[in-house]
Each structure stands twice: as structure tokens, then as C-alpha cells.
């Protein structure tokens with residue numbers, strides 16, 4: 001599920017009541033973060049057709065013995081790292097308290113979008129309290145009654161307005177295969193790498209490209225297609241180039257088209273010619289793909305022209321890793337688009353990379369993994385002091401982005417960060433996918 005919502009607020013405002021209403025009986029996951037807190041509740045929430053993962057922070061405060069504010073901040077920090085949208089809840093009958101305001105101020109400085117939710121608004125008793133929250137500068141306060149189930153449609157609208165991309169995605173998850181959004185796939189590469197030949201091979205015969213046939217439609221730059229029941233929208237950069245009449249060198253133009261297609265795509269197939277593989281422009285496209293946060297699969301075409309395939313493949317891997325460290329472990333598929341031999345291995349590699357790109361690793365699992373990693377190699381000394389790692393959560397997917405909470409913020413030595421990132425790739429199958437790590441200072 002790709003939309004994650006955290007419910008935040010001081011005790012007794014109704015967080016648990018809302019959580020229960022959103023999740024109903026669908027309580028799915030319970031995470032325990034080693035050494036940090038006791039259980040935190042997570043579940044699969046729903047309002048109408050909108051589905052999401054919801055994290056309830058209620059009850060965490062008992063686990064700490066600092067001030068209430070410090071406790072709230074700590075629980076919030078953790079939930080926020082994982083959330084796409086935060087609901088800051090307060091009790092509209094009681095009105096805003098200084099603690100609510102203080103909390104809102106802090107949340108405004110974070111990058112996660114916030115919806116201010118005025119609870120206990122059944123009847124009219126909450127209205128004056130709801131209006132007070134305009135002064136927080138977090139937009140229109142959404143009045144609800146968690147207990148009576150009122151105002152949830154407004155809440156849904158507010159969520160969809162803040163996270164349009166995410167809610168569309170979540171819609172796909174909810175509706176299952178039929179309404180599945182297409183996987184956005186681009187095939188890029190230098191001129192004559194064989195992009196057109198490959199695309200024709202993948203989607204069927206040449207004639208299918210010229211007229212709309214069952215299941216395939218195309219506009220100037222993209223082709224809607226199904227692979228094994230998965231809808232795919234294929235960006236055809238060779239097709240783009242033919243459409244354009246701009247007078248520039250072909251090579252540059254193909255790369256420029258490729259770079260543009262990378263922006264649209266979720267997975268990029270970089271197609272290289274086996275007889276002149278991975279030249280500078282290929283590496284530019286590969287680097288750009290990963291820097292843009294897209295999943296990458298390398299296709300080596302014209303395999304039929306080689307007699308020393310395995311030797312060439314070893315050489316390729318070596319060169320790739322020398323010249324583009326981020327591309328370590330990227331899937332490489334060799335085939336002949338012309339004869340069709342080996343092309344059937346391409347789409348399974350694409351789907352696998354797409355799944356890895358969308359992965360959500362539960363926090364409990366990550367922290368068990370982290371414990372093993374730090375036990376095997378303890379974090380280094382920084383300025384004579386042991387660098388303390390507190391915990392790890394996955395902040396986002398598409399691409400997978402992790403937040404590492406540490407005692408001292410952004411000073412983790414590069415080598416240790418690489419150790420963790422490479423370890424994450426190994427442990428969770430993230431080959432071909434950019435993995436991002438953010439360091440956060442934990443209070």
C-alpha cells in the first residue's frame with residue numbers, strides 16, 4: 001500500500017477512536033521497535049474507496065518518562081518519518097491548548113504535509129473550537145466526529161488534495177488487477193541500439209504499431225500494452241525521435257529523448273548494443289535514471305552477433321561497477337531483439353525491479369536487520385566518540401528511502417553508510433533500484 005497516514009496529537013483528543021473507525025476490524029500490523037517504545041498500532045485504513053496504511057501514535061507516551069512534550073515529539077518523529085500525510089488532531093470542544101499550538105508549530109517545520117483535524121464536532125458544539133485552528137496556519141481545519149463517524153468525507157477530500165499522486169496509486173492497490181495503473185516503462189539508448197526492433201518484438205508484430213489492435217493503443221510517444229495481465233505504458237523514444245524534425249545530431253537527440261523519457265518512467269530499460277556496449281552516453285543515461293530515482297534494467301541487445309557472450313558479460317559487469325558505483329547489482333539481460341532469443345527474460349526483470357522500487361519494509365523487520373548489521377560491524381568512532389544509531393524506518397517508497405535516526409545527525413562516515421545501503425540491497429532484494437538514506441538526529 002503506498003499511502004501512509006499518521007494520526008498525531010496530544011492524549012485524549014480521540015486518536016484511538018479515529019484509528020478504530022478507519023481500520024475497523026482490519027488491524028493488520030503491529031510493529032515493535034526494539035528499545036524505543038512499546039507496541040505501536042498500524043492497520044489498513046479506509047474511507048470509502050480511499051485506502052491507506054494508518055499509524056496510530058496514541059498510548060506511546062507512557063513509554064517515556066520525560067516531559068509530555070518530549071514524549072509527544074518522540075512518538076511523532078517516528079510516525080512522521082513513515083507518513084505521507086499527518087493528521088494533527090485536537091479536541092474542538094476543549095478548544096486549542098498551548099500544547100496543540102506548540103505541536104502545530106513544530107509540525108509546520110517538517111516536510112510531511114499536515115491536515116489539522118478538529119475532533120468531537122458532532123452537533124454544533126465543536127464549531128467555535130474548529131474555527132480557532134485557523135490561527136495555526138495549517139489550512140482549513142477539518143471538523144469530524146471520530147466517535148459518530150461524521151466528517152470523514154471531508155477528511156478524505158483533504159487527504160486526496162494533499163497527496164494526489166499517492167491516492168491515485170492507493171486506488172490502484174484497492175481496486176486490484178482490473179483498475180491497476182499501468183507500469184510506466186521507458187526504453188532508452190543510443191541510436192541503432194535496437195529500440196524499435198525490441199519494442200516491436202515485445203508487443204507483437206510490426207503491423208500492430210500502425211493501427212489500433214486489441215489491447216494496444218499508441219499516441220506519438222507511448223504505447224499502452226499488457227504483459228501477462230500487467231498493464232504497461234511503454235515510452236518509445238525511438239518513436240519520439242522520428243516524430244521530431246529538429247535538426248540536431250542523432251546521438252545527442254536520442255540521449256535527450258531518453259533523458260526526457262526517464263522523467264516519465266518508473267522503470268527504465270537502458271538498451272545497449274553488445275558490439276559496442278556501455279559507451280559514455282549509455283553511462284549518462286544509466287546515471288540519470290538512478291539519480292532521478294527510477295528503477296533500472298540494462299538490456300544488452302544484438303547478442304546474436306557475439307561468439308564470446310559470457311566473456312563480454314563479465315567485462316560489462318566489471319566496467320559498469322568501475323564507472324558507475326550506484327549501478328552495482330543492476331540486472332543485466334542479454335538478448336537478440338532481431339531473432340527474439342532471450343527477449344522473454346526482459347519483462348520479468350522489469351516487473352521484479354518495479355516491485356523492489358515499490359517495496360515497503362516493516363519497521364520491526366528493518367530494526368532486526370539493523371541490529372545484526374551493527375553487531376557484525378559496530379558503527380565507527382566519530383571525533384573519538386562511538387556513533388550511536390538508534391533505529392531505522394522506511395520513510396518512502398518509489399524509490400525506497402530510509403531514515404536512519406542517530407544520536408548526532410548527519411555525520412555517519414561514508415563507508416559505514418555504504419555498508420548499510422549495500423546490506424539493505426542484499427537483504428531486501430533491491431538490485432536495480434536507487435536506495436536512499438537520510439540521516440536524522442533523534443531527540
Ligand code: GDP
Pocket residue numbers: 009010011012013014015016017018058059119120121122144145146147148
Ligand atoms: P486518544 O488518547 O487521542 O487516543 O483519545 P481516545 O480515542 O482514547 O479518546 C479520548 C476520549 O474522547 C474518549 O473518551 C472518547 O470516547 C472521546 N471521543 C473520541 N472521539 C470523540 C468524538 O468524536 N466526540 C466526542 N464527544 N468524544 C469523543
Ligand code: GDP
Pocket residue numbers: 189190191192193194195196197198238301302303304305335336337338339
Ligand atoms: P533504434 O535506433 O534504437 O530504434 O534501433 P533499430 O531498432 O532501428 O535498430 C537499428 C539496427 O539494428 C537495425 O538495422 C536493426 O535491424 C538492427 N538490430 C536490432 N536488433 C538487433 C539484434 O538483436 N541483432 C542484430 N544483429 N541486429 C539488430
